[in-house]
Amino acid sequence: MAANGNGEFSFGKGTARNGLSKIQTQKRNNEICHDDSAPPVKAQTIDELHSLQKKRSAPTTPIKGSQGGAFAPPISDEERQKQQLQSISASLASLTRETGPKVVRGDPARQSETPRVAHVSHHHFTCPTISVSDSSLKFTHILYNLSPAELYEQAIQYEKGSFITSNGALATLSGAKTGRSPRDKRVVKDETTEDELWWGKGSPNIEMDEHTFMVNRERAVDYLNSLDKVFVNDQFLNWDPENRIKVRIVSARAYHSLFMHNMCIRPTPEELEDFGTPDFTIYNAGQFPCNRYTHYMTSSTSIDLNLARREMVILGTQYAGEMKKGLFGVMHYLMPRRHILSLHSGCNMGKDGDVALFFGLSGTGKTTLSTDHNRYLIGDDEHCWSENGVSNIEGGCYAKCIDLSREKEPDIWNAIKFGTVLENVVFDEHTREVDYSDKSVTENTRAAYPIEYIPNAKLPCVGPHPKNVILLACDAFGVLPPVSKLSLAQTMYHFISGYTALVAGTEEGVKEPQATFSACFGAAFIMLHPTKYAAMLAEKMQKHGATGWLVNTGWSGGSYGSGNRIKLPYTRKIIDAIHSGSLLKVNYKKTEVFGLEIPTEVEGVPSEILDPVNTWSDKKTYKETLLKLGGLFKRNFETFTNYKIGKDNKLTEEILAAGPNF
Ligand SMILES: Nc1ncnc2c1ncn2[C@@H]1O[C@H](COP(=O)(O)OP(=O)(O)O)[C@@H](O)[C@H]1O
Numbered sequence: 001m002a003a004n005g006n007g008e009f010s011f012g013k014g015t016a017r018n019g020l021s022k023i024q025t026q027k028r029n030n031e032i033c034h035d036d037s038a039p040p041v042k043a044q045t046i047d048e049l050h051s052l053q054k055k056r057s058a059p060t061t062p063i064k065g066s067q068g069g070a071f072a073p074p075i076s077d078e079e080r081q082k083q084q085l086q087s088i089s090a091s092l093a094s095l096t097r098e099t100g101p102k103v104v105r106g107d108p109a110r111q112s113e114t115p116r117v118a119h120v121s122h123h124h125f126t127c128p129t130i131s132v133s134d135s136s137l138k139f140t141h142i143l144y145n146l147s148p149a150e151l152y153e154q155a156i157q158y159e160k161g162s163f164i165t166s167n168g169a170l171a172t173l174s175g176a177k178t179g180r181s182p183r184d185k186r187v188v189k190d191e192t193t194e195d196e197l198w199w200g201k202g203s204p205n206i207e208m209d210e211h212t213f214m215v216n217r218e219r220a221v222d223y224l225n226s227l228d229k230v231f232v233n234d235q236f237l238n239w240d241p242e243n244r245i246k247v248r249i250v251s252a253r254a255y256h257s258l259f260m261h262n263m264c265i266r267p268t269p270e271e272l273e274d275f276g277t278p279d280f281t282i283y284n285a286g287q288f289p290c291n292r293y294t295h296y297m298t299s300s301t302s303i304d305l306n307l308a309r310r311e312m313v314i315l316g317t318q319y320a321g322e323m324k325k326g327l328f329g330v331m332h333y334l335m336p337r338r339h340i341l342s343l344h345s346g347c348n349m350g351k352d353g354d355v356a357l358f359f360g361l362s363g364t365g366k367t368t369l370s371t372d373h374n375r376y377l378i379g380d381d382e383h384c385w386s387e388n389g390v391s392n393i394e395g396g397c398y399a400k401c402i403d404l405s406r407e408k409e410p411d412i413w414n415a416i417k418f419g420t421v422l423e424n425v426v427f428d429e430h431t432r433e434v435d436y437s438d439k440s441v442t443e444n445t446r447a448a449y450p451i452e453y454i455p456n457a458k459l460p461c462v463g464p465h466p467k468n469v470i471l472l473a474c475d476a477f478g479v480l481p482p483v484s485k486l487s488l489a490q491t492m493y494h495f496i497s498g499y500t501a502l503v504a505g506t507e508e509g510v511k512e513p514q515a516t517f518s519a520c521f522g523a524a525f526i527m528l529h530p531t532k533y534a535a536m537l538a539e540k541m542q543k544h545g546a547t548g549w550l551v552n553t554g555w556s557g558g559s560y561g562s563g564n565r566i567k568l569p570y571t572r573k574i575i576d577a578i579h580s581g582s583l584l585k586v587n588y589k590k591t592e593v594f595g596l597e598i599p600t601e602v603e604g605v606p607s608e609i610l611d612p613v614n615t616w617s618d619k620k621t622y623k624e625t626l627l628k629l630g631g632l633f634k635r636n637f638e639t640f641t642n643y644k645i646g647k648d649n650k651l652t653e654e655i656l657a658a659g660p661n662f
């Protein structure tokens, strides 16, 4: 089997079908026995038989001249493939040596023919030229946009800890890191970003200089080129066709390639043909640590963003979420420049086209609540809000799996099947059945699946302007009401605050909830000052008449330890009432301290839980806890009191007054 120069594939052409003569049995009249009547296998050797098992896909490149339009340049498939390899070679080029690596397409284990090589010279970085070394003599094999099946085989064959689970998913281990490492994130500070980005107290952007970035970039590129093969994914971000971003992910693991295949938007074969040069490139050398003698490095992990070069380098962590959230940070820079608001939110749409956004920090319910069997899923985590409405940035979802059950979350349960990456879960050695309650590896077990694995996904993942903006907080103090209707100023106050409080973790004896304030419900990802995003949100909500809501998906009847988490079915009923508009029509009363408007009734939810004071038996502790949380909010907001939000000073004053009052 071989690809000829025209990109056409030939297999066994001209081989006689009838090598061995078939033993002739007498033809039966009544055809009772069918089992010997099938035609013989079209192979003469075992190898040939095995090669038959894998059907050649239709060439992704349409026959020349059959497509491409009047203005398409006359370019041969061979030329196109060569250009693609040159582009990848340029991506992987060392910037201190003269040329890009010799790259060749395909699996080194299956290489039989003379490889087609691309070798690129470039001189755009001034460094002393080092003469020929061994690295310039070797090939780097490129596994380019492999299919999930091919990636499964690569993972299972070469990556320890990769297994097929009984539901068909690919179980993988992310290594020592099972969550993101925000303290190891660095952003290049240059003349442009110095003025544009948010730096200093509270900001997620820890600076590094251009030179140090190049040191780490070279380290990653050299590591990747030292391998037999690397995976390259060329994909898209953002379903809004006018604001689509082309991304290239170069990685060393099939796990990473499949993860991004699922999480980014998958190009059609035609789109891939015309992909050209990426807008942004990730070099994921996660297995390889950074060098702690390097300036700015405080651990062996480094996630480095260089906006001018449109590149990100990952060293020392294999947690795949780092790539998707890294790109999210890039979108938080690129989109506001186009007057588009980037949102750390889930998003879904009702049958009547009513769109809801679900903001919230990790673990508050974005994925769970946006995945709703009665509504169309636009996306579970990252969106844009432009003049045209909302669009998902991603092509997949990344759901937490801890304690996942078919009964409570059937759509997520059913999405865990062939093609899905299952990170860090524990399964039965023999049956390969996953035990979702097992936290032996981590509590942050995850499933990454393409969005179309959710039956009612909205494809393409775009929708009209939101009608409801739901802020989710998992309040482990148990004092925030299950649902409150917010004024615009209150929505902005809570958006900028970005509160959640989760239980501290699994360590014994840790009973106190930990309050977290993360501006815009995503301080780890925003690049500009929070008030920039807040002003855009206020403007859009005002213009399109969206209603803000605060929903506590956390504790009720006491803090963590004495109370209980609000039952998911109740939260779903609350969300249903928001979507249907029925919650706008009921009676409200105002709470003390936070001044929140709470409904006196919600269909399907016991009325007594709607005001948290009713659910606490110890009213004194309730009041103390409420004041304590109010104090934490006030203290957190101090850093924002000197900032003006939007053009309107009146709104700024209203926002400051919309917080807790006592
Ligand atoms: N009342 C509730 N509302 C939302 N989620 C809940 C609730 N009770 C328990 N959960 C659980 O909390 C987790 C929420 O996580 P997830 O939806 O992944 O959050 P996010 O996407 O915001 O990180 C899920 O595991 C979900 O089953």
Ligand SMILES: C=C(OP(=O)(O)O)C(=O)O
Pocket: 180, 321, 325, 361, 362, 363, 366, 367, 381, 398
């Ligand atoms: C992937 C993540 O998002 P979330 O927990 O919000 O789903 C993350 O924070 O690493």
Ligand SMILES: [Ca+2]
Pocket: 067, 068, 270, 273, 274
């Ligand atoms: Ca074409």
Ligand SMILES: [Mn+2]
Pocket: 366, 367, 380, 381, 398, 399, 400
């Ligand atoms: Mn999520």
